[in-house]
Amino acid sequence: xxxxxxxxxxHNTFSNPWGMAFDLAGNLHVVDYSxxxxxxxxxxGKYISQYNSQxxxxxxxxxxxxxxxxxxxxxxxxxxxxxxxxxxxxxxxxMVRTIQAFRNIYGxxxxxxxxxxxxxxxxxxxxxx
Numbered sequence: 548x549x550x551x552x553x554x555x556x557x558h559n560t561f562s563n564p565w566g567m568a569f570d571l572a573g574n575l576h577v578v579d580y581s582x583x584x585x586x587x588x589x590x591x592g593k594y595i596s597q598y599n600s601q602x603x604x605x606x607x608x609x610x611x612x613x614x615x616x617x618x619x620x621x622x623x624x625x626x627x628x629x630x631x632x633x634x635x636x637x638x639x640x641x642m643v644r645t646i647q648a649f650r651n652i653y654g655x656x657x658x659x660x661x662x663x664x665x666x667x668x669x670x671x672x673x674x675x676x
Contacts, residue, residue, distance in 0.1 A: 561586070566607035566655065577619060577656060578605035585618070585640075589610075591643030598640040606631075607655030609663055617663050619652030633665060633676075649674070 562581035569575055573590040583602055587595040600618040603622035610616050631652040635644045654666035665674045 568608045568610045570610045576608055578608050580604050600636050600640050600642050602634055606653050609655045609657035611661055617655055619655040
């Protein structure tokens with residue numbers, strides 16, 4: 548129920564967990580900024596596994612109905628402008644595509660129609676894709 552503390556998730560390898568999303572099975576995917584990983588937990592909070600698929604400093608995640616993951620990343624692009632990208636991972640956590648036209652992604656969400664929303668704190672925008 549709302550407002551009732553159920554349990555807390557701890558994982559001995561967490562180092563700056565930032566964003567999270569649920570998949571259709573109810574598993575929680577937590578992006579870990581400093582470890583460059585995504586950890587998966589059961590609905591009861593039990594650790595399942597983790598993946599990284601070449602993500603760099605993940606800052607947010609959204610998961611669609613087919614199991615594709617949309618992961619916002621803050622990374623060193625050797626550019627003075629674009630320091631973030633959106634990586635799209637397939638259902639098996641393989642890299643499908645990256646989009647590198649963003650500045651400082653600090654949040655990713657998905658609506659019921661499958662549109663992805665990205666927060667850019669430098670440009671003070673929410674972008675819809």
